Amino acid sequence: MTGSIYNFSAGPAVLPKEVLQQAAAEMLDWHGSGMSVMEMSHRGAEYMSIIAAAQSDLRELLAVPANYKILFMQGGAIAENAIVPMNLAGLKPQPATADYINTGSWSTKSLKEAAKYLNVNVAASSEADKFATIPARAGWKLSKDAAYVHICTNETIDGIEYQFVPEVGADTNGAPLVADMSSQILSRVIDVSQYGVIYGGAQKNIGPAGLTIVIVREDLLGHALPCCPSAFNWKTVADNDSMFNTPPTYAIYIAGLVFQWLKRQGGVAAMEQRNIAKAALLYDYLDSSDFYVNRINKDNRSRMNVPFFLHDETLNSAFLAEARERGLLQLKGHKSVGGMRASIYNAMPVEGVQALVKFMQEFAAKNS
Numbered sequence: 001m002t003g004s005i006y007n008f009s010a011g012p013a014v015l016p017k018e019v020l021q022q023a024a025a026e027m028l029d030w031h032g033s034g035m036s037v038m039e040m041s042h043r044g045a046e047y048m049s050i051i052a053a054a055q056s057d058l059r060e061l062l063a064v065p066a067n068y069k070i071l072f073m074q075g076g077a078i079a080e081n082a083i084v085p086m087n088l089a090g091l092k093p094q095p096a097t098a099d100y101i102n103t104g105s106w107s108t109k110s111l112k113e114a115a116k117y118l119n120v121n122v123a124a125s126s127e128a129d130k131f132a133t134i135p136a137r138a139g140w141k142l143s144k145d146a147a148y149v150h151i152c153t154n155e156t157i158d159g160i161e162y163q164f165v166p167e168v169g170a171d172t173n174g175a176p177l178v179a180d181m182s183s184q185i186l187s188r189v190i191d192v193s194q195y196g197v198i199y200g201g202a203q204k205n206i207g208p209a210g211l212t213i214v215i216v217r218e219d220l221l222g223h224a225l226p227c228c229p230s231a232f233n234w235k236t237v238a239d240n241d242s243m244f245n246t247p248p249t250y251a252i253y254i255a256g257l258v259f260q261w262l263k264r265q266g267g268v269a270a271m272e273q274r275n276i277a278k279a280a281l282l283y284d285y286l287d288s289s290d291f292y293v294n295r296i297n298k299d300n301r302s303r304m305n306v307p308f309f310l311h312d313e314t315l316n317s318a319f320l321a322e323a324r325e326r327g328l329l330q331l332k333g334h335k336s337v338g339g340m341r342a343s344i345y346n347a348m349p350v351e352g353v354q355a356l357v358k359f360m361q362e363f364a365a366k367n368s
């Protein structure tokens with residue numbers, strides 16, 4: 001393909017071009033080591049410097065407090081759906097209960113998996129509302145003695161996002177808030193200390209698939225159920241500096257390059273401003289159009305994943321084919337939702353969103 005290419009995939013997703021160029025340049029010989037990063041012992045001095053820098057850069061970007069561990073794991077957020085209850089159920093006498101807020105496809109998956117390990121209380125759900133809203137905090141029916149409260153801060157498939165951090169402390173006797181941030185992490189400023197655990201797969205906003213990031217408060221380590229595999233026990237992983245098993249070394253290296261790129265961009269606060277502007281550009285156009293529609297409650301719209309529909313769905317395949325010709329890739333909506341979805345993560349430049357809106361305007365004009 002020639003010309004500018006903009007990749008709107010929901011994940012694995014676009015990476016900064018600069019990062020890919022650097023990785024290409026370093027592919028055969030990393031910093032004069034004579035080796036590709038893929039070929040290095042994870043315990044050698046070269047690789048130890050790579051993983052240490054990745055970890056400290058992430059700590060700096062998110063201002064992770066000293067009493068939190070950053071873990072590099074595998075299995076993605078879907079594995080964490082089981083790893084979370086296996087690690088936290090032991091905070092309470094068995095059988096423990098955990099509260100889940102169901103806001104879409106990913107929360108539904110999380111709570112179904114968790115039910116294998118503890119009692120799940122669905123404290124609030126927007127399912128009846130076709131997952132077009134985040135249920136207001138006031139209506140949540142939290143348990144008195146939950147091991148934790150689980151949310152998904154950005155529903156990648158449905159396109160809804162929390163624009164507030166739910167305070168759960170008082171109602172739940174201080175149960176920690178656990179967040180699946182797969183598609184939100186590093187896109188906006190967060191206060192890590194409001195969470196007990198933050199986790200996410202890397203392939204949305206960080207790097208290649210195969211790496212899972214877990215940020216966990218230290219007092220939540222050491223409460224795993226006996227059934228928890230050692231490689232999934234956060235305490236074991238933390239005690240071994242994410243090297244209990246061989247970590248996904250190359251994925252961590254790329255994530256580290258992305259963290260350095262983020263720092264060069266001005267960090268998370270600067271990214272957040274750009275993400276607000278990008279999302280506004282697209283939503284403002286959608287709202288002004290009678291050719292396209294986004295059905296998510298305005299206050300809960302995702303800045304990262306923007307699902308939209310053509311009113312005339314018989315034009316869907318023409319829309320996708322013409323978008324592709326323009327270098328606008330992977331706009332097809334998730335199969336469970338249909339329509340289109342534009343994912344506009346950190347690595348999507350504003351020019352990509354401008355090109356998409358311009359194409360959408362022209363397509364609408366031609367087909368109205």
Ligand SMILES: *Cc1c(COP(=O)(O)O)cnc(C)c1O
Binds near residue numbers: 076154202
């Ligand atoms: C992509 C995604 C997942 C699944 O991640 P895997 O790496 O496939 O396990 C879970 N939750 C959210 C919010 C996601 O965006």
